[in-house]
Amino acid sequence: MLQHDHLFEWRTIEKNVLLGLEIQNKQTPESREQVLEMLKTYGLYKFKDARPSQLSGGMRQRAALIRTLALNPELLLLDEPFSALDYQTRLTVGDDIGAIIKKEQKTAILVTHDLSEAVSLGSQVLVLSKRPATIKTVVDISFPDNISALERRNSPEFKDYFNKIWKELNEDE
Numbered sequence: 415m416l417q418h419d420h421l422f423e424w425r426t427i428e429k430n431v432l433l434g435l436e437i438q439n440k441q442t443p444e445s446r447e448q449v450l451e452m453l454k455t456y457g458l459y460k461f462k463d464a465r466p467s468q469l470s471g472g473m474r475q476r477a478a479l480i481r482t483l484a485l486n487p488e489l490l491l492l493d494e495p496f497s498a499l500d501y502q503t504r505l506t507v508g509d510d511i512g513a514i515i516k517k518e519q520k521t522a523i524l525v526t527h528d529l530s531e532a533v534s535l536g537s538q539v540l541v542l543s544k545r546p547a548t549i550k551t552v553v554d555i556s557f558p559d560n561i562s563a564l565e566r567r568n569s570p571e572f573k574d575y576f577n578k579i580w581k582e583l584n585e586d587e
Contacts, residue, residue, distance in 0.1 A: 418498055419478035421466035428453070428462040431481040438485065445484065452480045456514060471499045472507040479511055483518055490515065490522040496531065505564060508535055512563040529583075533575045534563040541582045551582050 421430045431449050435441040453459040456476050458469075466474055475495060482490060495511065496504040512535045515522050526532050532539045536555050543550045555575055557566050566572055 419466070419474040421474055421477060421481075423466055426463050426465065427458060427469065427477050430466065431477055431484060434481055434485045440485070449480065449484045452483060455517075456480060456510070470503070472503050472510065475499070475507050476510060476514070479514060483514075483520070488521070490520050492522055492524045494526055495524075496526075496528075504531075509563045511535075529576055529579050530567060533572055533579065534566040539575075539579055541579060553579055553582070 421427075422433070425433070428450075431453065432441060432446065435445050435449070450459065450462070453462055456479075458473060458477055458480070461469060461473065466477070469477065478495075492511075496508055499507055508531055524532065524535055533555060539553045539555060541550045541553065542548065553575065557569060557571060561569065
């Protein structure tokens with residue numbers, strides 16, 4: 415999943431989320447039904463016949479994630495997926511995407527320059543060195559299981575994790 419959703423305007427949301435299955439010749443009645451269920455579960459079913467331009471940025475990102483999940487990947491790579499969104503939408507969509515990944519029991523690698531995003535969504539943060547990038551340190555993140563990414567930002571541990579990572583980023587190498 416990339417910074418931009420790369421949904422095709424000439425295709426409906428349903429056809430966009432089925433695209434990967436279509437390309438890989440994996441579209442079956444069962445896989446199509448699974449995708450329609452995901453659209454229902456994640457609040458996009460009533461927009462399945464809409465064009466991408468008729469959806470908000472957050473809805474488009476959810477559609478892009480459903481398109482990715484339809485292929486049942488073992489690992490998701492999210493490369494700055496929220497960077498094109500305004501701050502408020504970023505928070506909401508980050509919370510939504512985090513919940514979807516958790517519900518679907520997927521492993522995801524999130525590439526981000528936003529420390530708050532990394533702490534609120536992650537279970538581990540890998541701090542990279544300057545070029546050439548190597549793993550400088552790994553910070554394990556632990557919050558109660560029953561809180562959302564948005565709620566993590568208000569927990570007492572959040573500031574400690576943020577400050578620890580900030581310090582790592584600013585230490586001389």
